[in-house]
Amino acid sequence: MSSSIMEKYESMEYGPAPEDASEVVKWLDAHGRAFGHYIDGKWTAVGAESFETKNPATGEVLAKVATASAEDVDAAVKAARAALPGWQALSGHQRARYLYALARQVQKHARKLAVLETLDNGKSIRESRDIDIPLVARHFYYHAGWAQLLGQLGVGGFDSEDSGFRGYAPVGVVGQIIPWNFPLLMFAWKVAPALAAGNTVVIKPAEYTPLTAILFAEIAEEIGLPAGVLNVVNGAGETGAAIVAHPDIDKIAFTGSTEVGRIIRKATANTTKKLSLELGGKSPFIVFDDADLDSAVEGLVDGIWFNQGQVCCAGSRLLVQERVAERLYEKIRARMETLRVGSPLDKAIDIGAIVDQVQYDRIAGLVKTGIAEGATCWQPDISLPERGLFFKPTLLTGVSPAATVAQEEIFGPVLVAMTFRTPAEAVELANNTTYGLAACVWSENINVALDVAAQVKAGVVWVNATNLFDAACGFGGYRESGYGREGGKEGMYEYLVPVLTHAPVEEKQILRLRPSDSAQDDKSSGGVGIDRTVKQYIGGKQARPDSGYSYPVFGRDGRLVGEAPLGNRKDVRNAVEAARGMSAKWSKTTAHGRAQVLYFLAENLSLRRAEIAAELAAFVGDAQALREVDVTIERTFAYAAWADKYEGSVHNPPMRMVTLAMKEAIGAVAVLAPDEAPLLGLMSLLLPAIAMGNTVVAVPSERAATLMGELYQVFDTSDLPGGVVNLVAGKAMELGKTLAEHDDIDAIWSFRDEAASAMVKAASIGNLKQVFSNDGHAVDWFDARQCEGRQFLRHATQVKNIWVPYGE
Numbered sequence: 001m002s003s004s005i006m007e008k009y010e011s012m013e014y015g016p017a018p019e020d021a022s023e024v025v026k027w028l029d030a031h032g033r034a035f036g037h038y039i040d041g042k043w044t045a046v047g048a049e050s051f052e053t054k055n056p057a058t059g060e061v062l063a064k065v066a067t068a069s070a071e072d073v074d075a076a077v078k079a080a081r082a083a084l085p086g087w088q089a090l091s092g093h094q095r096a097r098y099l100y101a102l103a104r105q106v107q108k109h110a111r112k113l114a115v116l117e118t119l120d121n122g123k124s125i126r127e128s129r130d131i132d133i134p135l136v137a138r139h140f141y142y143h144a145g146w147a148q149l150l151g152q153l154g155v156g157g158f159d160s161e162d163s164g165f166r167g168y169a170p171v172g173v174v175g176q177i178i179p180w181n182f183p184l185l186m187f188a189w190k191v192a193p194a195l196a197a198g199n200t201v202v203i204k205p206a207e208y209t210p211l212t213a214i215l216f217a218e219i220a221e222e223i224g225l226p227a228g229v230l231n232v233v234n235g236a237g238e239t240g241a242a243i244v245a246h247p248d249i250d251k252i253a254f255t256g257s258t259e260v261g262r263i264i265r266k267a268t269a270n271t272t273k274k275l276s277l278e279l280g281g282k283s284p285f286i287v288f289d290d291a292d293l294d295s296a297v298e299g300l301v302d303g304i305w306f307n308q309g310q311v312c313c314a315g316s317r318l319l320v321q322e323r324v325a326e327r328l329y330e331k332i333r334a335r336m337e338t339l340r341v342g343s344p345l346d347k348a349i350d351i352g353a354i355v356d357q358v359q360y361d362r363i364a365g366l367v368k369t370g371i372a373e374g375a376t377c378w379q380p381d382i383s384l385p386e387r388g389l390f391f392k393p394t395l396l397t398g399v400s401p402a403a404t405v406a407q408e409e410i411f412g413p414v415l416v417a418m419t420f421r422t423p424a425e426a427v428e429l430a431n432n433t434t435y436g437l438a439a440c441v442w443s444e445n446i447n448v449a450l451d452v453a454a455q456v457k458a459g460v461v462w463v464n465a466t467n468l469f470d471a472a473c474g475f476g477g478y479r480e481s482g483y484g485r486e487g488g489k490e491g492m493y494e495y496l497v498p499v500l501t502h503a504p505v506e507e508k509q510i511l512r513l514r515p516s517d518s519a520q521d522d523k524s525s526g527g528v529g530i531d532r533t534v535k536q537y538i539g540g541k542q543a544r545p546d547s548g549y550s551y552p553v554f555g556r557d558g559r560l561v562g563e564a565p566l567g568n569r570k571d572v573r574n575a576v577e578a579a580r581g582m583s584a585k586w587s588k589t590t591a592h593g594r595a596q597v598l599y600f601l602a603e604n605l606s607l608r609r610a611e612i613a614a615e616l617a618a619f620v621g622d623a624q625a626l627r628e629v630d631v632t633i634e635r636t637f638a639y640a641a642w643a644d645k646y647e648g649s650v651h652n653p654p655m656r657m658v659t660l661a662m663k664e665a666i667g668a669v670a671v672l673a674p675d676e677a678p679l680l681g682l683m684s685l686l687l688p689a690i691a692m693g694n695t696v697v698a699v700p701s702e703r704a705a706t707l708m709g710e711l712y713q714v715f716d717t718s719d720l721p722g723g724v725v726n727l728v729a730g731k732a733m734e735l736g737k738t739l740a741e742h743d744d745i746d747a748i749w750s751f752r753d754e755a756a757s758a759m760v761k762a763a764s765i766g767n768l769k770q771v772f773s774n775d776g777h778a779v780d781w782f783d784a785r786q787c788e789g790r791q792f793l794r795h796a797t798q799v800k801n802i803w804v805p806y807g808e
């Protein structure tokens, strides 16, 4: 340690600048360092079942916290259910006032919350004070605004025109499970939109970091939030599992590991629970040779060493253009030498403590694996505190793209670096992961930066910046990073449901075509009398089924209408390959171009109106057939209209940035079409998907599959590129399972019965594809309010938020 002022001036060494923790210590002591659950506005006692929460920087036990049993979870859910009518009866303004009061109170208690967060989690006080807690307040302010704008809830949903959510209603009781890396921020991301939208909540903080949620519950009590609206239960994975399993919860929102995300997806597959998952990532940090390298290095400090690298969107994979790689590594190493690791309460610390020994060992183990697999490991020669869970910032270079450390989330202060030559190679490497949460692109050339940003598969892209968050800008992943967004307007949809599909359906059954449905009141034409054999439609060509078999298709009077191909796994694989092959091209076709194709399709449907109706009449009778064709033509026009009108938006976060919220196609979408309106049902699903630039593999109604013979002739004459729509007929459950399991399908839409919905949810756990389904509820395909427009377009797209800085 330097002794004289002159020496200190020369070395620029910092002295310690510890934050005062006495207020928090007082608070802990006042509670006897023991905390129960917050259920129905009351605190439970701490019984025998409890766990300790520790300060990872010192190992000191901070408090004892009760573990919630299934009975405790049940009590919390009952309280939330009981509180729901009262909470929903409030006007938007009244709910907004509660959220506003929470935001104000968070600001008033900001220092106490920041210190408590730092003690419980080990993150630096600079971060909890300057980033986490201000963002928590911002989240409650922003969502107070949504509560206000939603207006009053009535039988038809919220009444306000202005919010854009007219006709939507709250989901109900929401179960939320959050991780330990941003304890109170994740709490705010979950609770604020849920309450704003008129839901009540049961939330479980992570076992390592329960304390700020407890303090927040006290704040809620202070402002008089009605009892039961917010319930906080504590415990480990079993408590989380009890929330997931509870039958009276309407939605689960989870942030955490992909592994637990899969478990939750599986546990909810057989239910109608709405689900949003924010999972892990292995986000690329791409540096081009024209980048401002010094800025990029500072970006990396925030990208991978922020929060000890325990960040789901950490820029953990450095991809640097070969020409500047060595120069950048040198700069990184020089900067790493100046990073300060130490007591998180010290205001001049960059890197605090790892949250727990388990996580520390995992990081150390993965670094060892990286070295064993050929990486070069570099750590700066800096001192660490003698005790506590401190890990040196680490740089692994010479990593191969397939190495474990290039693929697995390390969740620690470890940067993994590799090089690329061309922008195309950068994109390929960036997308060489099963994740898709975030990405950074560093280049002084805006054309290159935005071009790459558009091609990277990630929910958030920061241009010449990193790890920026705002309540107005949605956050969430593509692919195995989960689905659903948090923040922004898109985040609100996670806590709302359209009233029409939400209305409880007494008879949870789809109308089914039955051969015995012989038309008595509705005179069927008795079938068109043509015994025809149709083929599969794959890659724009008619294809014989691989099995070589067809199955008979009967009309509603029991007469044979024709033969449909009996598709199998191989047909599905071919169709998926065709859809995947066309995916990039179709998604890049301009919106105007897609609209043109759809208008042409509508025109050709009109031209063949009589033939299609005659074919359809065999299944649904004359009256429905003509109506179905006419509504299909109108719906095709509607989606031609939407193709260039369902656009993104631009957010203005409170910094010198614009955030471009782009609506992108999801990719290849599988569709299981219903039986009850064989043409209209199929087209109501196909059209929004292709209008937004997705390609589709559809299984048409099993009972009316010969209809696709008419359809593919229309497709062929409408300039629809081969591979955009692929039709595979056969047993819907079997083909649907293959599609749900297929890794090259990005989303699956099932509008058949409950069994089909449950099957696709369960079978698609592998790559966590997005599921859109009717959960077996009856759907009136003729009703445009139910079956057309924004709701379908929203499922056909995912929002990518691209943050672009401006100014010097």
Ligand code: NDP
Pocket (backbone or CB within 6 Å): 177, 178, 179, 180, 181, 204, 205, 206, 207, 208, 235, 236, 237, 238, 239, 240, 241, 242, 244, 255, 256, 257, 258, 260, 261, 263, 264, 278, 279, 280, 281, 311, 312, 359, 362, 409, 410, 411
């Ligand atoms: P988990 O996914 O296990 O924890 C997240 C939350 O889920 C916690 O509240 C946890 O409880 C709870 N939970 C655990 N098991 C279940 C279950 N079966 N059903 C319902 N809830 C459950 O993450 P970990 O804390 O174990 O961290 C492991 C790894 O996950 C990290 O190394 C990192 O790679 C990744 N991770 C990613 C995060 C992200 O934001 N994307 C955040 C945290 C971790 P409890 O804490 O008590 O175990």
